[in-house]
Every structure is written in C-alpha cells, then in structure tokens.
Amino acid sequence: xxxxxxxxxxxxxxxxxxxxxxxxxxxxxxxxxxxxxxxxxxxxxxxxxxxxxxxxxxxxxxxxxxxxxxxxxxx
Amino acid sequence: xxxxxxxxxxxxxxxxxxxxxxxxxxxxxxxxxxxxxxxxxxxxxxxxxxxxxxxxxxxxxxxxxxxxxxxxxxxxxxxxxxxxxxxxxxxxxxxxxxxxxxxxxxxxxxxxxxxxxxxxxxxxxxxxxxxxxxxxxxxxxxxxxxxxxxxxxxxxxxxxxxxxxxxxxxxxxxxxxxxxxxxxxxxxxxxxxxxxxxxxxxxxxxxxxxxxxxxxxxxxxxxxxxxxxxxxxxxxxxxxxxxxxxxxxxxxxxxxxxxxxxxxxxxxxxxxxxxxxxxxxxxxxxxxxxxxxxxxxxxxxxxxxxxxxxxxxxxxxxxxxxxxxxxxxxxxxxxxxxxxxxxxxxxxxxxxxxxxxxxxxxxxxxxxxxxxxxxxxxxxxxxxxxxxxxxxxxxxxxxxxxxxxxxxxxxxxxxxxxxxxxxxxxxxxxxxxxxxxxxxxxxxxxxxxxxxxxxxxxxxxxxxxxxxxxxxxxxxxxxxxxxxxxxxxxxxxxxxxxxxxxxxxxxxxxxxxxxxxxxxxxxxxxxxxxxxxxxxxxxxxxxxxxxxxxxxxxxxxxxxxxxxxxxxxxxxxxxxxxxxxxxxxxxxxxxxxxxxxxxxxxxxxxxxxxxxxxxxxxxxxxxxxxxxxxxxxxxxxxxxxxx
Numbered sequence: 077x078x079x080x081x082x083x084x085x086x087x088x089x090x091x092x093x094x095x096x097x098x099x100x101x102x103x104x105x106x107x108x109x110x111x112x113x114x115x116x117x118x119x120x121x122x123x124x125x126x127x128x129x130x131x132x133x134x135x136x137x138x139x140x141x142x143x144x145x146x147x148x149x150x151x
Numbered sequence: 152x153x154x155x156x157x158x159x160x161x162x163x164x165x166x167x168x169x170x171x172x173x174x175x176x177x178x179x180x181x182x183x184x185x186x187x188x189x190x191x192x193x194x195x196x197x198x199x200x201x202x203x204x205x206x207x208x209x210x211x212x213x214x215x216x217x218x219x220x221x222x223x224x225x226x227x228x229x230x231x232x233x234x235x236x237x238x239x240x241x242x243x244x245x246x247x248x249x250x251x252x253x254x255x256x257x258x259x260x261x262x263x264x265x266x267x268x269x270x271x272x273x274x275x276x277x278x279x280x281x282x283x284x285x286x287x288x289x290x291x292x293x294x295x296x297x298x299x300x301x302x303x304x305x306x307x308x309x310x311x312x313x314x315x316x317x318x319x320x321x322x323x324x325x326x327x328x329x330x331x332x333x334x335x336x337x338x339x340x341x342x343x344x345x346x347x348x349x350x351x352x353x354x355x356x357x358x359x360x361x362x363x364x365x366x367x368x369x370x371x372x373x374x375x376x377x378x379x380x381x382x383x384x385x386x387x388x389x390x391x392x393x394x395x396x397x398x399x400x401x402x403x404x405x406x407x408x409x410x411x412x413x414x415x416x417x418x419x420x421x422x423x424x425x426x427x428x429x430x431x432x433x434x435x436x437x438x439x440x441x442x443x444x445x446x447x448x449x450x451x452x453x454x455x456x457x458x459x460x461x462x463x464x465x466x467x468x469x470x471x472x473x474x475x476x477x478x479x480x481x482x483x484x485x486x487x488x489x490x491x492x493x494x495x496x497x498x499x500x501x502x503x504x505x506x507x508x509x510x511x512x513x514x515x516x517x518x519x520x521x522x523x524x525x526x527x528x529x530x531x532x533x534x535x536x537x538x539x540x541x542x543x544x545x546x547x548x549x550x551x552x553x554x555x556x557x558x559x560x561x562x563x564x565x566x567x568x569x570x571x572x573x574x575x576x577x578x579x580x581x582x583x584x585x586x587x588x589x590x591x592x593x594x595x596x597x598x599x600x601x602x603x604x605x606x607x608x609x610x611x612x613x614x615x616x617x618x619x620x621x622x623x624x625x626x627x628x629x630x631x632x633x634x635x636x637x638x639x640x641x642x643x644x645x646x647x648x649x650x651x652x653x654x655x656x657x658x659x660x661x662x663x664x665x666x667x668x669x670x671x672x673x674x675x676x677x678x679x680x681x682x683x684x685x686x687x688x689x690x691x692x693x694x695x696x697x698x699x700x701x702x703x704x705x706x707x708x709x710x711x712x713x714x715x716x717x718x719x720x721x722x723x724x725x726x727x728x729x730x731x732x733x734x735x736x737x738x739x740x741x742x743x744x745x746x747x748x749x750x751x752x753x754x755x756x757x758x759x760x761x762x763x764x765x766x767x768x769x770x771x772x773x774x775x776x777x778x779x780x781x782x783x784x785x786x787x788x789x790x791x792x793x794x
Contacts, residue, residue: 083408084411085398085405085407085411086405087405088653117397117401120393120394120397122386122390124380124413124414126381127378127380127381128380128381129386129414141378143408143413145411145412145414145415146398146407146411147394147412147415147423147424148407148411148423148424148634148692
C-alpha cells in the first residue's frame with residue numbers, strides 16, 4: 077500500500093485529517109478519484125502530481141502530492 | 152539589539168534639505184515588528200490631525216518588512232505609508248518589484264520624508280549617506296524613463312522608486328512606481344510624493360542584517376520552493392474559462408487550498424482568474440450594473456494573453472514568478488502583463504473587449520504612475536455620467552464617452568493624468584467628482600470612504616464588502632476574503648481561528664454570524680502580519696503552515712512568540728491604523744458603499760440576482776471581533792491601552 081496526500085475541491089471523506097489517503101501500490105490518479113468518489117466536475121479538472129502536470133493515468137508513488145487545479149479569482 | 156532588522160530609520164526633511172537617523176527601540180519591534188507596523192507606529196504621533204495630505208506636514212514613508220533581505224521566500228514586498236489624499240485618513244500601498252531589499256541594504260528599516268522641497272528633487276540614499284539632488288530635468292518624464300536615467304547615472308545596483316506625471320499633477324489616485332512599472336498604487340500616495348516635489352528615491356547599499364537562526368529561514372525557504380510548479384505547463388488556455396463555468400454551477404462551496412491555483416498562477420499570474428471572475432459574477436460589468444452575459448470572458452482570457460507573453464519574471468525572493476512581460480504594438484512595445492484588476496477595470500467594467508487597448512492603457516497608467524483600479528473606476532463613472540447627461544461634450548473637449556470604446560478609455564485617462572478639461576475633475580477621484588457634479592451622479596460613484604472599489608463584487612463574496620467599509624484603508628480587496636481566509640490555513644496555527652468545513656452551502660458566506668466575524672477579523676490581523684513581514688499575499692496563499700511565517704519571524708528576530716501572539720500584534724497594528732483615522736477626524740461608521748453592492752436593490756440578472764445581505768450587521772460583528780465598539784468602530788479602552 078502507498079500513502080499519498082490529496083488537495084482537492086471536493087470533500088475528502090476517505091482521507092485523514094492531513095488529507096492523506098491509503099491506496100494499493102501503483103494506483104493511478106484515476107483510481108484515486110474513483111476511490112474518493114470524486115464528483116463529476118472533478119474529472120474535468122487538471123491534476124498536478126508533485127508540482128508537475130500529470131495525466132489521470134499517472135501511477136502514484138508513496139508520499140506523492142496530488143493537487144486538483146482551480147484558477148483563483150482575485151488580485 | 153533586535154536581529155533581523157537594521158534598528159534605525161531615516162528622516163529626510165525636504166523643506167530644510169536635511170536628514171537625520173533615528174534609532175528604533177527594541178520595544179517597538181516587539182510590539183509592532185517592522186514594515187507596516189513600524190510605519191503606523193512612527194507616523195501616528197508625527198502627522199498632526201489637521202495636516203493637509205498634500206501639504207508639508209504629511210509624512211511619506213517607505214518600509215521593508217522583517218523577512219526581507221534574508222533569503223526568505225516571498226519576502227520581496229515593501230510598503231509606502233502616509234496620510235491619504237483620497238480618504239483623509241491612514242494610507243498605505245503594498246508593492247513588489249525590486250525595491251524592498253534595497254531599503255534595508257541602504258541601511259534602514261524605513262525612510263521617511265516630511266516637508267516639501269521648493270524645487271523638484273530626488274533623494275539618493277547609499278550606505279546610510281543621503282544626498283538630496285536636483286530633479287528638474289526628470290520632472291515631467293514618465294516612470295520608466297526616469298528609472299532608466301537614474302540607473303544610468305547611479306549604476307545597475309541602484310534601485311529606484313519614482314512618480315510620473317500623475318503624481319506631479321497631484322492626481323489624487325497617483326501611485327509610485329519601481330522596477331519599470333510595478334506600482335504602489337492605492338491610497339493616492341503618489342500625489343503625496345508629488346506634493347513634496349520628490350520625483351524619486353534611489354537606494355543602494357551593502358548593509359546585511361543578522362538573523363538569529365538562519366538555518367530555519369533556509370530550510371523553510373527550501374520547503375516552500377519544493378511546492379512550486381515544475382516543468383512547462385500544458386494547461387490549455389480555454390480550460391480556465393471552462394473550469395470557471397463548471398464551478399460557478401456547482402451549488403456547494405468547497406474549502407480552497409492555495410496549491411490548487413499555483414500552476415495557473417505561475418503561468419498567467421492574476422490573469423489566470425480573468426474568465427473565472429467574469430463568469431462567476433465577481434468582476435464588475437458596466438460599472439456594476441451589468442451582468443456576465445454582456446461581456447464575453449474569452450476576450451480577456453488566457454487564450455488571448457498567452458501569445459503575447461515573452462518573458463516570465465519574478466519579484467525579489469519569489470519562487471513562483473507570476474509576472475510576465477508582454478509584447479504589444481503601438482506607442483509602446485512591451486508592458487507588464489496587466490493584473491486581473493486592470494483587465495477588469497478597463498475590460499468588463501467599461502465593456503471594452505479590446506485586449507491590445509487594455510495593454511496600452513496598462514502601460515500608460517504604469518508610466519504615468521496612476522492607480523489603474525481607480526482609473527478604471529473613474530472612467531466607468533465618467534461614461535455613466537455622460538450617458539445620463541451629467542457630463543457633456545463641452546466638458547470633455549468634444550470626446551463622446553461610450554461603453555466599450557477603446558478611445559474613450561485612452562483619451563479620458565490622458566485627460567486625467569494631465570488634468571485637462573473633465574480630467575481635472577475626474578483626477579479628484581469619484582467621491583469628490585460626484586460631490587461636485589451633484590446628487591444625481593452619486594449613484595454612479597463606487598467608492599468606500601473616497602477610495603474607488605476594486606474589481607471584486609461583494610454580492611458574490613460579502614467578506615469583500617465587510618473589509619471595503621471596515622478596513623482603515625477602505626476599498627481594499629487585499630485584506631481578506633472568504634477565499635483568502637480559506638487558503639491561509641490559519642486554524643492550523645492560531646488557536647481561535649475558525650476552520651471552514653471542507654464543503655458547505657454557498658449561502659454560508661452571507662450569514663451575519665460570529666464565525667464569519669472571527670474569520671474576517673483573523674484575516675485582517677493576518678494581513679497586518681504579512682505587511683509587517685514583507686510577505687507577498689500570493690505567497691501567503693500557500694497557507695500559514697506551509698509558509699512557516701511565524702516560525703520564520705521567530706528565527707529572524709529571536710522572539711519566542713506563538714502564532715496567537717503574532718495575531719495579537721496584527722490586531723495592535725490594525726487598531727493603531729483605525730486610531731489614526733479617528734485622530735484625523737474620520738468616523739468609521741461614516742464609511743458607506745453604494746447600496747447596489749449589498750443588493751439594494753437586488754440584481755435581476757446574472758450571478759448576483761436576488762442577492763441581498765446585511766453588510767452593516769456583518770460590519771458590527773467584525774468590529775466586535777476586532778475588539779472595537781460594534782456601533783462606532785472605535786477601539787475599546789482595553790484594546791487601546793494595550794497599544
């Protein structure tokens with residue numbers, strides 16, 4: 077199993093209070109989203125893993141930081 | 152001797168042509184830190200209540216924050232402070248660029264100017280030495296040309312802050328430029344500088360400040376850098392507007408995390424939010440009376456901006472680099488990519504779809520040293536007055552002011568800078584202009600206490616509205632908002648800061664609740680700390696936990712304060728700013744905004760339709776949460792005594 081941290085614009089009910097989620101080894105971003113029961117709109121959002129843009133087929137590793145992108149309004 | 156700071160400030164008297172160095176006691180740093188806190192502490196007693204903001208008794212200051220100049224990430228901001236000619240109260244302006252570390256390197260935590268020269272001068276501060284030099288040959292030149300000439304004279308290590316013709320002509324919303332067009336724009340402090348006939352300051356030096364625990368700063372900065380986006384982004388430009396459209400239709404709100412917006416921020420800066428802001432109703436359309444259906448967001452979307460971007464740049468100490476130089480044609484060849492505020496002010500706010508024209512106006516405002524937020528607000532006010540026959544062609548020199556007309560935007564701003572024809576009235580700002588045009592014009596004026604409202608609709612986020620009317624520098628979008636608070640993660644560090652739920656009904660933002668009051672108060676106190684530290688608001692979006700601001704402050708200063716202790720300093724700084732206004736005869740309860748902005752009457756179309764909220768009720772609770780009287784906004788005795 078691996079633990080990854082998730083930052084997302086939806087409820088992370090299966091994450092711990094630090095936003096960490098346990099997944100099987102070599103799980104993909106897609107599988108992470110399904111595990112989290114991501115809402116439909118989340119599938120339209122770009123994803124960044126460890127700061128680099130990634131496809132949803134990207135296989136995750138221990139301690140990866142997965143961030144769903146949202147433009148910020150303001151400034 | 153406190154570490155992390157220089158321990159001294161410079162006072163320059165432009166009437167006498169003299170200067171003196173003043174030591175700052177440890178007590179002051181312990182209670183006010185540096186930057187904004189030091190500035191308001193020093194000026195509170197020294198600017199007399201009857202001082203004319205454009206007269207010799209006003210004092211203009213430039214300050215660096217605690218964390219500037221020691222390798223701390225995101226610590227490249229400086230503050231300009233003084234009495235504002237727009238509001239008659241406390242004024243400050245926060246700015247990036249390259250000036251901030253030069254303030255400390257020249258030998259001081261702050262440099263202050265009192266009096267007025269009888270001839271244009273500039274002041275050269277180098278390794279604690281001060282020269283007041285003639286600037287007659289610079290007067291009338293734009294900010295870019297001025298900076299280039301001064302750097303040619305003093306060398307490439309010199310850093311320059313200067314005014315352009317707007318400040319020289321005492322346009323009330325003139326700003327101060329550094330780094331070729333980065334503006335300390337708000338509060339009209341460029342006019343204060345112009346009133347002193349101070350064209351520029353040039354700073355240079357090698358002073359280093361000692362830090363108590365440099366390893367903490369270094370390690371924290373490495374940790375921050377590790378979170379930055381990597382590699383070239385392949386985000387398609389159209390995706391941002393699409394995402395904005397989707398999210399505006401989602402009926403629940405979700406707690407924002409600043410990491411979500413870092414990659415688009417890195418690629419397009421605040422312009423990454425142009426389409427989201429328009430689609431969501433956040434951006435004003437047609438002087439706040441329109442709605443998004445009247446303006447195609449893609450006209451100013453990143454799809455149009457990307458092909459113009461030539462060179463990314465970073466402010467000093469910034470690992471993100473949200474700036475870019477954009478190519479253009481016409482009278483200027485290049486400009487800083489306009490911020491969202493400028494795009495909105497000269498785009499949807501006046502129904503102008505011409506992005507090259509917006510770039511041109513952006514560069515013109517930068518070179519003239521003019522606050523583009525206020526300029527756009529004044530232009531939209533002018534157009535609406537013209538449409539309603541309160542301004543006529545005789546007053547405009549024959550110019551017909553029209554919505555969506557690029558010529559209107561350019562010509563009117565030129566008239567304002569040079570105070571020609573109707574520009575002379577509009578250069579006073581919308582409050583004075585509407586007072587002079589008469590009551591019928593006042594419903595077209597959008598300001599708070601004299602400061603033109605920025606490009607965020609409080610009907611979409613009421614927290615903006617609360618701070619527009621309640622911050623001692625009214626009309627500010629950079630104090631806090633619901634989104635800014637969520638991204639700050641303050642509840643991870645501050646014992647009393649509320650934690651917003653991960654998802655929530657959107658109407659939660661509109662509740663006149665104790666929780667919202669504490670959220671807004673926490674945001675306001677935190678912003679004061681950021682401005683004492685010299686930290687960029689966009690860096691703060693990473694979250695107080697990831698940024699490590701409290702830890703870095705302790706490591707720099709050698710203090711052993713908790714986050715709660717620092718928030719108390721933030722409260723103290725905000726309270727002193729509020730007290731400054733009271734001392735200068737302003738009544739906090741007298742700051743009102745156009746009732747349209749709290750839904751009186753409610754909009755009938757668009758995302759703001761039907762929205763009405765209890766703005767002044769929320770303000771009362773905010774004041775109470777700050778420890779100020781909830782009816783008057785006057786700091787309560789117990790709080791005032793702690794000053």
